[in-house]
Amino acid sequence: MATCTVRVLLCLEEVGAKYELVPISMPTGEHKSPAHLARNPFGQIPALQDGDLTLFESRAIARYVLHKFKGQGPDLLREDNLSDSAMVDVWLEVEAHQYNPAISPIVYQSLILPRMYGGTPDQTIIDTNLEKLKKVLDVYETRLAKSKYLAGDFFSLADLSHFSYTKYFMATPYASVFDSYPHVKAWWEDFTSRPAFKKVAAGMTPQQ
Numbered sequence: 001m002a003t004c005t006v007r008v009l010l011c012l013e014e015v016g017a018k019y020e021l022v023p024i025s026m027p028t029g030e031h032k033s034p035a036h037l038a039r040n041p042f043g044q045i046p047a048l049q050d051g052d053l054t055l056f057e058s059r060a061i062a063r064y065v066l067h068k069f070k071g072q073g074p075d076l077l078r079e080d081n082l083s084d085s086a087m088v089d090v091w092l093e094v095e096a097h098q099y100n101p102a103i104s105p106i107v108y109q110s111l112i113l114p115r116m117y118g119g120t121p122d123q124t125i126i127d128t129n130l131e132k133l134k135k136v137l138d139v140y141e142t143r144l145a146k147s148k149y150l151a152g153d154f155f156s157l158a159d160l161s162h163f164s165y166t167k168y169f170m171a172t173p174y175a176s177v178f179d180s181y182p183h184v185k186a187w188w189e190d191f192t193s194r195p196a197f198k199k200v201a202a203g204m205t206p207q208q
Helices: 003-015 058-068 082-117 123-144 163-169 175-180 182-191 195-201
Strands: 047-050 053-056
Touching: 003 058, 003 163, 003 195, 047 058, 053 058, 082 123, 082 163, 123 175, 123 182, 163 195, 175 182
Parallel strands: none
Antiparallel strands: 047 053
16 A cells, blocks of 8 residues: 555556565654664665665666666667656656655545544645645646656656556546646546556555
C-alpha cells in the first residue's frame, strides 16, 4: 500500500525483474526495529537488498533498478539522450517538490487518516491543498497539451512516479478535479492502462 514502495514495484514490474516483497508491520513498530534500521536508518520504507547492496529512498532505488535492468524493458531514464534525460530529471523534480506536496495531504486526510487511524479529516487542510494542486495541474495541462507525456513523447520514470498518490487521490471525493484538465486526465488514463500498473494497483486498497 505504501506510495514509495509502489514506485519501486512499478519499476521492477516494468523491467520484468524477479523480486521478493517483504512486508514490514508499521502498526507493530517493525519499521523501527534494529533489523530494519540497519536497512533504512530513518525507519521508513522501502528498502532494497540486492546481494551485499542495501539501498533506501524510493527514487534512488527506482533509478538503480532501471540502471541494473537496462535493456530488459522500456527505457524510463533516456540517459542515452542528454536532452531527453534532462527533461526526465526536470519532471521528477516537479513531482517531488510541486505535485507530491500538494496531493499527499489530500490523500492522507481523505483516506489514510479516517480508514487506518479512525481520525476525522481536516477540511481546511484538504481545501488548501486542493487549491495548490489545481495550480500544479494548470502547469501540467499546458505541458501535456504539447507532449504525450511529461518529459516528451515517451513514457518515463517521471510519469511513473506520479502513479501511487494519484491512484489514491482517484479514490477520494475530489477525483473529479481531473475532469477540468482533459490532457492531464488523458495522460493518467494512458499510462495506468499499462500491465505493470494494473498488477501493482491490485494490491493498493487502503485498509479499512
